Amino acid sequence: MTKPLAPGSTIGILGGGQLGRMLSVAASRLGFKTCIFEPGGDCPASHVANYHFQAEYSDKEALTRFAEAADVVTYEFENIPTDALDIIEPLVPIRPGREALRVSQDRLTEKDFLTDLGLKTAPYADVTDQSALDEALARFGTAAILKTRRFGYDGKGQARINGPEDSAEALASLNGAPAILEGFVDFSREVSVIAARGLDGAVACFDPGENVHKDGILHTTTVPARLPAPLRTDAVLLAARILNALDYVGVLGVELFVTPGGLVVNEIAPRVHNSGHWTQQGCTVDQFEQHIRAVTGWPLGDGQRFADVEMTNLIGADVERCEALAQAPNTALHLYGKAEAKPGRKMGHVNRILPAQASSER
């Protein structure tokens, strides 16, 4: 399929969280229908989708029906079981493609991929056992962080190691999961680039945003990022190199550390990304619509930034401030329709918009 999907076509989305919800809304703007595949009931995406297949990822029959109902399948998270993809792939195109998932599902594979592309990453080592861990720790010579190779997000599946004495406990805490040791990077700030590549190979990047984390979870993204012009160019070129190497179709999030020696890739996510939520208020076409355009074979849209924006996540009880936030000037509130505000759960975000200042332009 190389022709653009006609409005009225159906986009299948694996995962029913807030990213699927906002993808579904963006799809509706272009006249598409959506169906969601998500084991959980009353999930955020199902509230704004045409259909919700509520089934496990191991349910082959449900996956088959889902794939048959869709004209293209995309996803809102990268940890989709391979077996599920094997059922879907013969029936309908999956975009972004499987190579992007294979690379990003495994921290070690991802780091190897980036290194092979000539990009800088944190120092890393494959940790197969205690001796491999101790050898790597000695080599890095500083504190480091032990992470599971797969299924980590928002700081989960990680153990910090401040010295050799923490080593055994850290490894034990991962319960035998395959692991990678990452050295710390001396960075001044973290930025991210939300990049898109169309079916025709066209690449478009949103203006880099500057991220601040709190308790291992993204807290704010601010545009424009404080980034010298050459690094701004580097960020875009680097993102394009990743997209092209993966023959990627869709939106990709690239987290970068800004260091005295240039940009270091922290991680990539083959999907719309929390640090791109500011585009909903700062651009005519936001990251969600850009992703929908790419996976349906439409031309990428105009993602030029026309305003300065600060995006703030509403985590857990933060959502109790929503009435006050609803009254703040220049502030757009986005809630995800989640029933219960648990600690650490992303409940919504706010985009505070300011007209672009000449002084903050590149």
Place this chain on the structure above:
Amino acid sequence: MTKPLAPGSTIGILGGGQLGRMLSVAASRLGFKTCIFEPGGDCPASHVANYHFQAEYSDKEALTRFAEAADVVTYEFENIPTDALDIIEPLVPIRPGREALRVSQDRLTEKDFLTDLGLKTAPYADVTDQSALDEALARFGTAAILKTRRFGYDGKGQARINGPEDSAEALASLNGAPAILEGFVDFSREVSVIAARGLDGAVACFDPGENVHKDGILHTTTVPARLPAPLRTDAVLLAARILNALDYVGVLGVELFVTPGGLVVNEIAPRVHNSGHWTQQGCTVDQFEQHIRAVTGWPLGDGQRFADVEMTNLIGADVERCEALAQAPNTALHLYGKAEAKPGRKMGHVNRILPAQASSER
């Protein structure tokens, strides 16, 4: 109910067209669920709503279940059968309230209401029979337009009368429906004000837009409207007077003629309005969210305009241009998910956005 509805509450929407669709999307942004009541299947609003009650407005049981499922009921069109409202009203609040519907469902009642408020309208006369029509025609002394009192929209249910010789045929064309004769107004342009009133009585108006019609259907709305500052103030005060007189809760569209003698009210619509679609790209909080905020008892949001916008409707085959429009810079495309592009059918719209120019500011 005077407390704001909590996120997670359900908003019932009568009518499943594009206005219901965009209301449903706006509701999702604030964490609300929606259910749609609409006799037609596969309707635009159902694609992005939690539930779709597909039933006739005469189906008392379906209306009861709909009302019981909702925490508040609103609507996307004013011609809702009174019997249906009688079933819903005892079960759940209807916002905007019934008085707004009573007034706006009947062109004669609406003109009397506006006149009683001290506002100017086109000259009008109740047409009960041929002699009443001929008497009014003679009194107006010019060409005029005969309209059904109820159920007219987009130029339907209207007959133009250029002289006494057209009179009998015009009356016959309405098939005995109660009618009103409206004289023409000598106006330089048409503008509209999209006004909102909260449950607490707070009033907020979007910047007036300037409308151009084609074949009796809105073609473009452009902001800012070419309107002298005093008339801009008049427009807002006049809209507020209407809102307060109706103890209105929600968004109201007010169409105004600009004449040498000041503003003349063309008509009011107790709902979000096609001429307010530009707010999706020009304001942090758009007309759809403003309406949802009002009917759920939330504070009204910041609807200040931060950009110049031109909204263009895509009518019938216009939608075939959507691929080219998708590639235009500064252009946001909105399609309604309608399966078939019939002549005169509103298929979508585009908002072309330009950063606000100092020269065009008030």
